[in-house]
Amino acid sequence: MSILENLFDFTNKSVIVSCWRNVKLFPTVTAALWDRSDPCDDDLPPENETKVKEESKIVESDTVCGLARSGRTGDYDDDSDYRTMAPPYYADLGKKANDVFSKGYHFGVFKLDLKTKSESGVEFSSGIISNHESGKVFGSLSSKYAVKDYGLSFTEKWNTDNTLATDITIQDKIAAGLKVTLEGTFAPQTGTKTGKLKTSFVNETVAVNTNLDLDRAGPIIDVAAVLNYQGWLAGVHGQFDSQKSKFSKNNFALGYQSKDFNLHTNVDNGKDFGGSIYQKVNEKIDCGISMKWTSGSADTLFGVGAKYALDADASLHAKVNNKSLIGLGYQQKLRPGVILTLSAAIDGQNFNAGGHKVGVALELEP
Numbered sequence: 001m002s003i004l005e006n007l008f009d010f011t012n013k014s015v016i017v018s019c020w021r022n023v024k025l026f027p028t029v030t031a032a033l034w035d036r037s038d039p040c041d042d043d044l045p046p047e048n049e050t051k052v053k054e055e056s057k058i059v060e061s062d063t064v065c066g067l068a069r070s071g072r073t074g075d076y077d078d079d080s081d082y083r084t085m086a087p088p089y090y091a092d093l094g095k096k097a098n099d100v101f102s103k104g105y106h107f108g109v110f111k112l113d114l115k116t117k118s119e120s121g122v123e124f125s126s127g128i129i130s131n132h133e134s135g136k137v138f139g140s141l142s143s144k145y146a147v148k149d150y151g152l153s154f155t156e157k158w159n160t161d162n163t164l165a166t167d168i169t170i171q172d173k174i175a176a177g178l179k180v181t182l183e184g185t186f187a188p189q190t191g192t193k194t195g196k197l198k199t200s201f202v203n204e205t206v207a208v209n210t211n212l213d214l215d216r217a218g219p220i221i222d223v224a225a226v227l228n229y230q231g232w233l234a235g236v237h238g239q240f241d242s243q244k245s246k247f248s249k250n251n252f253a254l255g256y257q258s259k260d261f262n263l264h265t266n267v268d269n270g271k272d273f274g275g276s277i278y279q280k281v282n283e284k285i286d287c288g289i290s291m292k293w294t295s296g297s298a299d300t301l302f303g304v305g306a307k308y309a310l311d312a313d314a315s316l317h318a319k320v321n322n323k324s325l326i327g328l329g330y331q332q333k334l335r336p337g338v339i340l341t342l343s344a345a346i347d348g349q350n351f352n353a354g355g356h357k358v359g360v361a362l363e364l365e366p
Contacts, residue, residue: 087207087228089200090235093253094264097276100288100305104317104329106359107345108132115365121145132357163187177202204228218243232256233264271295284309317343324348339363 088095110130117123123144130137140159146152151173157165164186171179181198195214201207211222224237233256239249253266260280267273277289286307293300305319305327317329329343341361347353 085228086202086204087226087233088257089202089207089209090224090226090237090251090253091209093226093233093235093255093266094262094276094278096262096286097264097278097288097290100278100286100307100317101290101303101319104307104315104331104341105319105327105343105345106341106361107327107343108357109359109361111359111361113361113363113365115363117366161187162189175201215243220248222249226253231258235266320348337365 108131110132111127113125113127115123115125124142125144126139126141128137128139138160140157142155142157144153144155146154151171153167153169153171155165155167155169157163157167165184167181167183169179169181174180179200181196183196183198185194186192197212197214198210200209206225206227208223208225210224211220213220213222218241220239220241220243222237222239224235226233226235233254235253235255237249237251237253238247240246241248249269251266251268253264255262255264257263262276262278264277265273265275272292272294274290274292276291279287281287288305290303290305291300301321301323303319303321305317308316308318310316313333315331317327317331319327324347326346326348327343328346329341331339331341333339339362341359341363343359343361345357345359347355
């Protein structure tokens with residue numbers, strides 16, 4: 001968003017007010033418009049200085065003035081300001097609850113992730129996953145280089161299935177909030193080639209993303225959008241197969257988001273129903289509830305999960321569902337850039353029969 005758009009965007013009035021209060025080029029005007037006893041005013045007379053300093057100790061970390069001075073305009077402590085934040089993309093609806101159930105667990109695998117960055121700014125990522133049951137080892141390597149002046153990024157990927165992929169992305173240059181990605185893959189052994197054109201656009205009200213499969217026989221068009229109104233979210237996701245001339249997906253979702261509470265419900269293709277609730281109980285405890293049900297089936301999958309932060313470097317993870325499948329995880333930051341994750345999956349209905357799974361993951365990054 002341009003500077004002029006920010007100045008006249010009255011939906012973001014709290015940030016405008018805080019910036020206006022801190023203008024020092026026009027002290028006479030600001031003094032007339034605003035109460036000089038306001039703790040955000042830096043040009044206070046000496047007699048009010050002591051009083052304001054005492055008051056500012058209480059409100060400094062929470063006031064909009066403090067946010068403006070620190071340069072932060074996104075994450076607010078006030079729920080009313082949080083509701084004006086950009087909505088998530090459709091695929092990210094319910095993400096906080098999903099993270100409670102997915103992050104911190106690596107059942108049945110040994111996993112190693114390594115991230116590093118060269119002096120020239122090229123980012124390298126590599127990973128190896130060894131599956132206990134199948135014995136199959138999967139590895140991947142990717143490199144990313146960003147040209148920030150032009151909003152461009154180039155990504156090259158390779159994996160042990162001998163598939164090469166290239167992504168070219170331009171962001172916020174064609175239009176503010178717009179991201180365009182051209183993605184291509186090539187398998188040398190089979191000669192298979194694929195291509196996709198992806199776009200995404202987001203502002204305070206709507207988040208839209210599209211995927212176009214560049215298949216000459218007939219592309220598959222995938223479109224999703226999420227609307228935000230004072231924290232309430234409504235999303236729609238559709239996929240059209242031009243070869244078969246029919247919609248292969250028609251999904252709908254409703255939700256609500258606030259600073260420490262997220263609610264999400266969805267209906268996929270008119271027969272798969274799901275919902276999730278995320279609650280941040282306090283600074284240390286995050287909880288999640290998930291439910292899924294398919295029309296025509298008597299089975300309902302219900303799960304409860306939680307994350308408990310022991311301290312800044314260690315956390316415990318636990319989850320259980322109505323089929324008595326129990327997941328336990330422990331994550332420890334051994335040192336800056338080195339994270340160890342231990343996890344175990346236990347079948348509570350067949351505890352003595354075995355079949356339980358353990359997993360180990362090590363993440364290394366600069």
